[in-house]
Amino acid sequence: EVQLVQSGAEVKKPGESLKISCQTSGYTFTNCWIGWVRQLPGKGLEWMGIIYPSDSEIRYNPSFQGQVTISADKSISTAYLQWHSLKVSDTAMYFCARIAARLVGFDYWGQGTLVTVSS
Amino acid sequence: DVVLTQSPLSLPVTLGQPASISCRSSQSLVHSDGNTYLNWFQQRPGQSPRRLIYKVSKRDSGVPERFSGSGSGTDFTLKISSVEAEDVGVYYCMQGTHWPLYTFGQGTKLEIK
Numbered sequence: 080e081v082q083l084v085q086s087g088a089e090v091k092k093p094g095e096s097l098k099i100s101c102q103t104s105g106y107t108f109t110n111c112w113i114g115w116v117r118q119l120p121g122k123g124l125e126w127m128g129i130i131y132p133s134d135s136e137i138r139y140n141p142s143f144q145g146q147v148t149i150s151a152d153k154s155i156s157t158a159y160l161q162w163h164s165l166k167v168s169d170t171a172m173y174f175c176a177r178i179a180a181r182l183v184g185f186d187y188w189g190q191g192t193l194v195t196v197s198s
Numbered sequence: 199d200v201v202l203t204q205s206p207l208s209l210p211v212t213l214g215q216p217a218s219i220s221c222r223s224s225q226s227l228v229h230s231d232g233n234t235y236l237n238w239f240q241q242r243p244g245q246s247p248r249r250l251i252y253k254v255s256k257r258d259s260g261v262p263e264r265f266s267g268s269g270s271g272t273d274f275t276l277k278i279s280s281v282e283a284e285d286v287g288v289y290y291c292m293q294g295t296h297w298p299l300y301t302f303g304q305g306t307k308l309e310i311k
C-alpha cells in the first residue's frame with residue numbers, strides 16, 4: 080500500500096527556518112516524482128515544485144523559486160520542503176504527493192503539514 | 199501560463215440530483231503524444247485531496263461510478279450522476295499536459311441544499 084506520511088504541525092516565528100518531511104512507503108521511491116502543494120487558509124491548491132529522487136532533478140513553480148528548497152533522501156525514502164526565513168504569509172497547509180507518471184500528475188497524497196508563522 | 203477556470207465556484211445540489219462542474223483551459227490540453235492530461239480531484243472538509251479522474255475520463259481505483267469526466271481540447275466537465283452526502287467538498291481540475299508547469303483550477307465547492 081502506497082503511503083506518504085508527513086511530519087507534524089509547526090508553529091514558527093518570522094525569520095526562522097523550517098524543514099518539513101514526507102516519508103514514503105509501499106513503492107520504489109526512486110521511480111516516481113514527489114511534489115509539494117500549498118493550500119493557504121480557505122484557499123485553493125498551488126503546485127510548488129517537484130523532485131525526482133533518483134537523480135534529484137528538481138522543477139520549481141516560478142512563483143516559489145528562491146522561496147523554498149525541495150530535497151530528498153533516497154536512503155530513507157523521504158522528501159523535504161525547507162524554508163530559510165519564514166514569513167507570516169507562509170502560513171498554510173502543505174501537502175506532498177506522489178507523481179507516478181509526470182504528465183498524469185499527483186496520485187497519492189500525504190495528510191498535510193500545517194505551518195503557522197506568527198510573531 | 200495555462201489558466202484553468204472552473205464554474206460554478208459554488209454548487210448547491212439536492213441529494214440524489216445530478217451535478218456538473220466545468221473546467222476551461224486558456225490553452226489546448228492536447229499533448230504532442232495525442233493524450234490529454236486533465237485530472238479531477240475531490241477534497242472533503244479537513245482532508246487531503248483525492249484524485250477521482252485522470253486523462254479526462256479515466257476513473258481512479260475505488261472511485262464510484264457516479265463520477266464521470268468528459269471533454270476535449272480546452273473544455274472539460276466533471277459530472278456526478280446522483281449526489282450523495284459524502285460528495286460534499288471542493289473539486290479541482292488540474293492539467294499536466296504542460297509539465298512541469300502544472301496548474302490547478304480555483305476549485306468548486308459542492309454543498310447539499
